[in-house]
Amino acid sequence: MLKFTNLALRRGAQLLFEGVNFTIHPGQKTGLTGANGCGKSSLFSLIRGDLSADSGDFSKPSQWQIAEVAQETQLTAQKAINFVIDGDAELRQVQHRLSQAEQSHDANIIASCHVRLEEIDGYHAYSRAAKLLSGLGFNDHDIENSLAAFSGGWIMRLNLARALMCRSDLLLLDEPTNHLDLDAVIWLEQWLKHYRGTLLLISHDRDFLDSVVGQIAHVEQQGIHLYTGNYSSFERQRAERLAQQQSGYVKQQQTIAHMQQFIDRFKAKATKAKQAQSRMKALERMQLIAPAHIDSPFRFEFKPPRTMPTSLLRIDDGSVGYGEITVLQNINFSLIPGERIGLLGLNGAGKSTFIKLLAAELNLQSGQFNRSKDLKVGYFAQHQVEQLDADASAFLTMQRLDDKLSERQIRTYLGGFNFSNDKVLQKVGSFSGGEKARLVLALIIWQNPNLILLDEPTNHLDLEMRLALNQALQGFEGSVILVSHDRHLLRSVSDDLWLIDDGALTRFNDDIDAYPRWLANKKSGKVNSEQLLESRSTNSRKEDKQNKAEQRKLQAPQIKRLKRIERAIEKLSQQKKALETSLAQPSIYQADNKSELTEMLTQQAIVHKDLQQLEEEWFELSEALEN
Numbered sequence: 001m002l003k004f005t006n007l008a009l010r011r012g013a014q015l016l017f018e019g020v021n022f023t024i025h026p027g028q029k030t031g032l033t034g035a036n037g038c039g040k041s042s043l044f045s046l047i048r049g050d051l052s053a054d055s056g057d058f059s060k061p062s063q064w065q066i067a068e069v070a071q072e073t074q075l076t077a078q079k080a081i082n083f084v085i086d087g088d089a090e091l092r093q094v095q096h097r098l099s100q101a102e103q104s105h106d107a108n109i110i111a112s113c114h115v116r117l118e119e120i121d122g123y124h125a126y127s128r129a130a131k132l133l134s135g136l137g138f139n140d141h142d143i144e145n146s147l148a149a150f151s152g153g154w155i156m157r158l159n160l161a162r163a164l165m166c167r168s169d170l171l172l173l174d175e176p177t178n179h180l181d182l183d184a185v186i187w188l189e190q191w192l193k194h195y196r197g198t199l200l201l202i203s204h205d206r207d208f209l210d211s212v213v214g215q216i217a218h219v220e221q222q223g224i225h226l227y228t229g230n231y232s233s234f235e236r237q238r239a240e241r242l243a244q245q246q247s248g249y250v251k252q253q254q255t256i257a258h259m260q261q262f263i264d265r266f267k268a269k270a271t272k273a274k275q276a277q278s279r280m281k282a283l284e285r286m287q288l289i290a291p292a293h294i295d296s297p298f299r300f301e302f303k304p305p306r307t308m309p310t311s312l313l314r315i316d317d318g319s320v321g322y323g324e325i326t327v328l329q330n331i332n333f334s335l336i337p338g339e340r341i342g343l344l345g346l347n348g349a350g351k352s353t354f355i356k357l358l359a360a361e362l363n364l365q366s367g368q369f370n371r372s373k374d375l376k377v378g379y380f381a382q383h384q385v386e387q388l389d390a391d392a393s394a395f396l397t398m399q400r401l402d403d404k405l406s407e408r409q410i411r412t413y414l415g416g417f418n419f420s421n422d423k424v425l426q427k428v429g430s431f432s433g434g435e436k437a438r439l440v441l442a443l444i445i446w447q448n449p450n451l452i453l454l455d456e457p458t459n460h461l462d463l464e465m466r467l468a469l470n471q472a473l474q475g476f477e478g479s480v481i482l483v484s485h486d487r488h489l490l491r492s493v494s495d496d497l498w499l500i501d502d503g504a505l506t507r508f509n510d511d512i513d514a515y516p517r518w519l520a521n522k523k524s525g526k527v528n529s530e531q532l533l534e535s536r537s538t539n540s541r542k543e544d545k546q547n548k549a550e551q552r553k554l555q556a557p558q559i560k561r562l563k564r565i566e567r568a569i570e571k572l573s574q575q576k577k578a579l580e581t582s583l584a585q586p587s588i589y590q591a592d593n594k595s596e597l598t599e600m601l602t603q604q605a606i607v608h609k610d611l612q613q614l615e616e617e618w619f620e621l622s623e624a625l626e627n
Helices: 040-048 080-085 089-104 107-119 122-135 152-165 182-193 206-212 231-245 249-272 274-293 351-358 382-386 394-401 407-415 421-425 433-446 463-474 487-493 512-524 529-534 538-583 591-626
Strands: 002-011 014-024 029-034 055-059 066-068 170-174 198-202 215-220 223-228 313-322 325-335 340-344 366-371 377-380 451-455 479-483 496-501 504-507
Touching: 002 040, 014 055, 014 215, 014 223, 029 040, 029 206, 029 231, 040 066, 040 170, 040 198, 066 152, 080 122, 080 152, 089 107, 089 122, 107 122, 122 152, 122 182, 152 170, 152 182, 182 206, 182 512, 198 206, 206 231, 206 487, 215 231, 223 231, 313 351, 325 351, 325 504, 340 351, 340 487, 340 512, 351 451, 351 479, 377 433, 382 433, 394 407, 394 421, 394 433, 407 421, 407 433, 433 463, 463 487, 479 487, 487 512, 496 512, 538 591
Parallel strands: 029 198, 029 215, 066 170, 170 198, 340 479, 340 496, 377 451, 451 479
Antiparallel strands: 002 014, 002 055, 215 223, 313 325, 313 366, 496 504
């Protein structure tokens, strides 16, 4: 077992934690969480033996085999499959001994080597490695390629496969999902569930943690606290503890105030409006977990788009690809304000290609693409992060974006993304991957788009930043199209899911929790009834898409009117509250304030009547749109 006794650990002059006492027993799967820089990776270094405790004690069984994902790899001509098999160090040792024994004709050693190969399943090593690579997205041709043929993200997948190949007693995984897409994440999740050793996992993917781990070791305030249960259970336990302490309770109330105000207006008729019901369910969860995130350093939101055209874009009979290669064809797609779409599909199916088409980084090979003249796109992708000026500071980057901003405005805005003090003036080249991603998101949000395209935005973002992004997107009035391996983000932000498969873009007629089942059916060659429906003729699919697009186009004015009504209700509600506050003052009822009292009562009646009319209209429009 891993035993930490009164442990203290420093990195240079920085104290990471002290007085740490907890035990991880054999076979337990533990999630290690905490803010970036709190010491999670340093704890891994201690376990590996690369660091020593400054005080206290740490112990682990001396015979344990430890596996982890290498961060650097020499790109050689070695085949990918052989590189992965090398992860089973004992297998390679036995094979080497067997080769030497065969050359010296030592029958005893030859026999013992064959016995050991049988015991460690060495005869199926190639098959085991191939299955690992297939699960992580490699095809049969890829596994025979040399290491030098792969890009950085695929090398990380190879390193992960090599770590999983090791028949380890302890597996250390630090953000293993960062370079994976959703289907690979789902596969890895299932693999780890069946892993028999002890697992220590650093991850910012809450659904992944929920599914895999049975306890959480949370690093905060220079200590490590162990919570029984998965991540959701940890969140509830920590929330209850902080709520009892009344720590930061005011900030929690500010977080939920807007949503509560909406519910208060419509709670009598909540059964009539999906929006009100949705907010009530969200608020129930938020009230439970919000205190667990009161110390989040992030605070930002999207401003209402300056312009909101009736239709943002429309594609008819489109095909897109690279050069003479077509990736997607027969695309019929339209988008109106307020739509929130999550894109699903196997690795390489064309999700990023479709996003690039919408972002105008690719042109149609055939078909028509009509964009509104008022369309303003905010596009996040990994290459956006890589294209940041490494020699510029975050301050200078913002200044280049808008030279009218004052120093105070820039510092205040970037502070919401946890860039403060000297960090604002530090060169971007020295930033971590998560810091660069936060800066790109800050730049996108400042530009006030009416369509946001997000291609794996959560890579390198910690849980607190993911939560802040989630909340900001939920309040965004424009449209969102999202590609992500973070199922919690997809579930929270997306109202509709679309699937890219076999070169076609179609609606996914289920929720995100059904996607693993679709994935399993796809890989096994099974076709369910929904897929049979989607396999109708191209002309039929085209006709259906056009009909749906026309329907959304007809609904656009109603949605726009609904937004205007919500803003008017908000304004009248504030007026009503101000009048009620004034009428609650005893001084207003004095004789010399009679005329002012009469005027206030008249205004109150007018506001009440107008508010009632707008609320009725809001409900009628909401029901019409739902129907």
